[in-house]
Amino acid sequence: MNITVIGRGNIGGGLADLWERAGHRVTRLGHDGGEAGAAEAVLLAVPGTAVEAALSSVKGLEGKAVLDATNLYGDARPPAGFASNAEYVKAVTGGPTAKAFSTNFAALFGQVAAARVRPSNLWAGDDQVEGLVTQLSLDAGYEAVRLGDLGMAATQEGLAGVLFSVAQSGLGQFVYRMAAPEQL
Numbered sequence: 611m612n613i614t615v616i617g618r619g620n621i622g623g624g625l626a627d628l629w630e631r632a633g634h635r636v637t638r639l640g641h642d643g644g645e646a647g648a649a650e651a652v653l654l655a656v657p658g659t660a661v662e663a664a665l666s667s668v669k670g671l672e673g674k675a676v677l678d679a680t681n682l683y684g685d686a687r688p689p690a691g692f693a694s695n696a697e698y699v700k701a702v703t704g705g706p707t708a709k710a711f712s713t714n715f716a717a718l719f720g721q722v723a724a725a726r727v728r729p730s731n732l733w734a735g736d737d738q739v740e741g742l743v744t745q746l747s748l749d750a751g752y753e754a755v756r757l758g759d760l761g762m763a764a765t766q767e768g769l770a771g772v773l774f775s776v777a778q779s780g781l782g783q784f785v786y787r788m789a790a791p792e793q794l
């Protein structure tokens with residue numbers, strides 16, 4: 611699959627490495643923007659307050675399936691008029707959209723392949739992008755678990771504070787698993 615990552619830092623660069631290892635072709639864009647017209651999937655992994663600037667510097671996003679990994683911390687808010695960054699993304703692209711990969715620590719990406727069981731990857735978004743999220747989660751070593759439709763993206767964006775608090779309360783950076791009892 612052709613994937614474009616917008617943001618090539620911890621999350622964008624980390625997932626790009628994992629997806630390339632799984633056989634995908636990944637184009638990595640940063641501050642300079644670029645072209646996403648050939649992408650079959652787009653990952654948005656820029657600071658949560660830079661989403662408008664980042665999307666405005668990338669051409670060819672119309673109708674694209676986008677996985678938005680951004681988080682909003684503290685007083686940071688999504689673009690005016692939107693409940694979440696992910697809903698803003700969908701308004702810009704008009705394509706199927708998911709909030710995904712926002713609740714996993716990038717520093718642990720290198721350890722996930724060796725995990726005894728697959729960690730979960732929470733996502734919230736459109737039905738049309740479920741297969742893509744499931745596949746790209748597996749290709750990164752995770753099992754996708756749906757939180758809800760795109761209306762739940764704001765809830766997921768707010769989970770970053772919960773994750774940090776758990777990490778700072780003694781556990782350190784962690785993975786998590788949500789599974790049906792028969793999968794334990």
Ligand SMILES: NC(=O)c1ccc[n+]([C@@H]2O[C@H](COP(=O)([O-])OP(=O)(O)OC[C@H]3O[C@@H](n4cnc5c(N)ncnc54)[C@H](OP(=O)(O)O)[C@@H]3O)[C@@H](O)[C@H]2O)c1
Binds near residue numbers: 621642679711714
């Ligand atoms: N780190 C984590 O473990 C983690 C986990 C879950 C979610 N997240 C979320 O993922 C997002 C990225 O986090 P990160 O840790 O990967 O950040 P990072 O390492 O600082 O990387 C940020 C990337 O965003 C790009 N960028 C910044 N402003 C931009 C703009 N205006 N236009 C285009 N690109 C821009 C930077 O481009 P240049 O390369 O040109 O500098 C850089 O590649 C954040 O929203 C964060 O909350 C992070």
